[in-house]
Amino acid sequence: MKKILLSVAAIALTGSLVAAPHEGGPKEHPQKEKAFSFQKEEEQGADVEQFLTPLVQNEWADIADTAVLDAGCGSAKWAILAAQNGASVCAVEEHTRLIDQAHKALVEAGVEAQVHLDRGKMGSFPYEDSSFQNAMSSFVAGRLPSTMVHMSVDSTEVTGLDAHFRELNRVMDEDGRLMIVVPGSYDVVFTDGTREEVEVEKEIEETLAQIDQNDNPNLIARKLGKLSDVRKATFVKREGRLTLVQDVKELRAGEEIWRKTPSGAKLYYFHSDEEILVAIRNTGFFCEEIKRPCFGGRVKYNLYHENEENASLGKAYLTSNPFTIFYVVK
Structure with a gap:
């Protein structure tokens, strides 16, 4: 049959x-x-x-x-x-x-x-x-x-x-x-704050360059999982290549995305x-x-870093959820 x-899909809000x-x-x-x-x-x-x-x-x-x-x-x-x-x-x-x-x-x-x-x-x-x-x-x-x-x-x-x-x-x-x-905040890279943002961005670029469009999901997960200082970041395929999401408005309802999280990288739906x-x-x-x-x-951010012995949340957490x-x- x-x-x-x-x-x-998502439509304009009514109440x-x-x-x-x-x-x-x-x-x-x-x-x-x-x-x-x-x-x-x-x-x-x-x-x-x-x-x-x-x-x-x-x-x-x-x-x-x-x-x-x-x-x-x-x-x-x-x-x-x-x-x-x-x-x-x-x-x-x-x-x-x-x-x-x-x-x-x-x-x-x-x-x-x-x-x-x-x-x-x-x-x-x-x-x-x-x-x-x-x-x-x-x-x-x-x-x-x-x-x-x-x-x-x-x-x-x-x-x-x-x-x-x-x-x-x-x-x-x-x-x-x-x-x-x-x-x-799909378009924000959250880090542990141990390295400068420019260093993290460079590592992300190098990692994405190593991912081939024919790589299977398990291999992609292993490569993204090596981004050790990245707590959360989102990636999406565009023109056959995996790219970092920098503007959430570019994502389509329900499309597949990759999420790098503290324990690895996995496929999600957006x-x-x-x-x-x-x-x-x-x-x-x-x-x-x-x-x-x-x-x-800055007040709560500084208090967190003063009071937590193993503080590990970077500057993105200042204003991004x-x-x-x-x-x-x-």
């Missing part, structure tokens, strides 16, 4: 404690497997501890005796935090290796009894409707393509961002709260904040607030 595929298994839920349209598994490197590093962890701790300060979902849990960083704050937690991840890492982390943290770890797709969770009062979707959007509507004579199927957010909406209670975390907002609104949520954390000036956080309610 021939299908019609419609892309829903029980333990979850039970769920048999149904929307189907997940199979995506082509990449040459390697997605890894949650974005959740590692000094910038996460400086800018993101305090926000999550504040949001989840009063979640004791509630049910929390960590969707796309990676190595269970946020599931552990929720459990330590007294919540009953379900953590779902689709990659076996990350599930193994999450289980090990839960045991080491001593909270394995409070966290139910499941394998599942990000567009079809194994939980009943209205199971959670709080939820986290941290760096999941980057592994999902833009919303696509797959139409045939017999059915209509939605995949991508909308499928993920609709599934979150399904499993959340009325008035449930959701945090969505995505990368920020989604602007506007596209995320449209998907949030399309799926029955309301965005209360958006935060783009950074030092915001490494993450964007959407505070969402059902």
Whole structure:
């Protein structure tokens, strides 16, 4: 049966404690497997501890005796935090290796009894409707393509961002709260501040010159991964060559990008904040607030370097946000 595929890209803005298994839920349209598994490197590093962890701790300060979902849990960083704050937690991840890492982390943290770890797709969770009062979707959007509507004579199927957010909406209670975390400042190179910017720029240029248009993803990941002083940077293919993103306006909704993060380099899909907002609104949520954390000036930046023995955040963090956080309610 021939299908019609419609892309829903970014458009102008308009305005029980333990979850039970769920048999149904929307189907997940199979995506082509990449040459390697997605890894949650974005959740590692000094910038996460400086800018993101305090926000999550504040949001989840009063979640004791509630049910929390960590969707796309990676190595269970946020599931552990929720459990330590007294919540009953379900953590779902689709990659076996990350599930193994999450289980090990839960045991080491001593909270394995409070966290139910499941394998599942990000567009079809194994939980009943209205199971959670709080939820986290941290760096999941980057592994999902833009919303696509797959139409045939017999059915209509939605995949991508909308499928993920609709599934979150399904499993959340009325008035449930959701945090969505995505990368920020795609056109900024974040460094650890140990070298001058001109030196880092030169190393990036030399590294890109070594990447051939016929290199496979694993080889590209290894070459970009050698950028030791670069905490976060974004790359995209233009005219067959990988280039550094220097203007986010040049990126297209849903196109593949490379992200260099503290633990390596991986393929993502690009989604602007506007596209995320449209998907949030399309799926029955309301965005209360958006935060783009950074030092915001020299005072906090200097205090950080004075008080942190192993300070490792460069000047880009003065005014640019490494993450964007959407505070969402059902």
